[in-house]
Amino acid sequence: MDQVFEKCVFLGYLERSSTIVLAIIRGVCKPGKTPFDIGEHDHYEIKEILTEPSENDPAWMFVLNIKHPLTLLAVKIGKLTVKPGSCFNDEGMFYILRGSPLSIKVITTAARMMLKPDRISATSISQTDLRGNQILSDKRMDVLRIAYSEGWYNTPRDISLGDLATKIGLGRSTVSEHLIKSEAKIIQYFLEGDPELIAEDKDGK
Numbered sequence: 663m664d665q666v667f668e669k670c671v672f673l674g675y676l677e678r679s680s681t682i683v684l685a686i687i688r689g690v691c692k693p694g695k696t697p698f699d700i701g702e703h704d705h706y707e708i709k710e711i712l713t714e715p716s717e718n719d720p721a722w723m724f725v726l727n728i729k730h731p732l733t734l735l736a737v738k739i740g741k742l743t744v745k746p747g748s749c750f751n752d753e754g755m756f757y758i759l760r761g762s763p764l765s766i767k768v769i770t771t772a773a774r775m776m777l778k779p780d781r782i783s784a785t786s787i788s789q790t791d792l793r794g795n796q797i798l799s800d801k802r803m804d805v806l807r808i809a810y811s812e813g814w815y816n817t818p819r820d821i822s823l824g825d826l827a828t829k830i831g832l833g834r835s836t837v838s839e840h841l842i843k844s845e846a847k848i849i850q851y852f853l854e855g856d857p858e859l860i861a862e863d864k865d866g867k
Contacts, residue, residue: 663706666699668692669751672744676725680737683728684709690721697724705730732769732776741765798844805830805840814841 663670670689677684689697697708705728712723736742742761749756757773759766798806808830813820821829827837 663700663703663750666691666695666697667750670749672746672748673723674746675743678737680734683733683737685726685728686712686723687726688721688723691715697722732772735772736765736769739765739768742769798847802840802844805832805837806844809837809841 668690670687673686673688675684676686691697691699697711700706700708707727707729708724709727710725712725713719714722736744736759742759742765745758745760748758759769809815809826812826812829814826823834823838827834830837832840
């Protein structure tokens with residue numbers, strides 16, 4: 663891969679099963695190279711070209727069949743996925759994994775054996791983490807916890823916004839704002855990771 667591409671970014675799975683892993687990749691090739699120069703690689707195979715470089719975008723978009731043992735192991739274990747945005751560039755390969763603690767432990771152990779990475783970092787999320795790293799303020803954490811215990815997140819909901827606001831002792835619009843902003847922060851945490859961890863990695867690379 664490093665002989666053909668300057669950078670590749672994983673955009674998502676087209677198909678993912680115990681027998682095949684098809685990924686959509688955005689890749690910028692080195693001068694004079696195309697994705698087809700991967701050839702008959704043991705771990706990778708170009709299945710389809712989606713778009714070619716243009717004047718406005720130097721990247722190729724293509725479907726890649728990934729046959730690397732580590733990828734196939736992750737599929738068989740389950741409860742684990744590679745986050746879109748994981749990439750390969752001139753500094754190396756960067757995988758961002760999301761899944762259960764046990765599945766991540768298995769894969770990071772296998773990665774140390776197969777790939778001998780320079781660094782492996784992991785982060786998880788809990789109520790303590792949300793308070794400790796100030797992702798959520800104490801007030802928003804309290805509102806979120808009460809909303810959860812009262813069945814706001816059940817389907818269907820067990821409590822109306824008005825009743826929830828009365829239970830918490832705040833106005834409807836205030837409670838709604840707390841919930842919306844708390845949910846947005848938690849989703850951002852899961853999709854983008856811990857900002858402090860990312861900053862630390864950039865400073866320490």
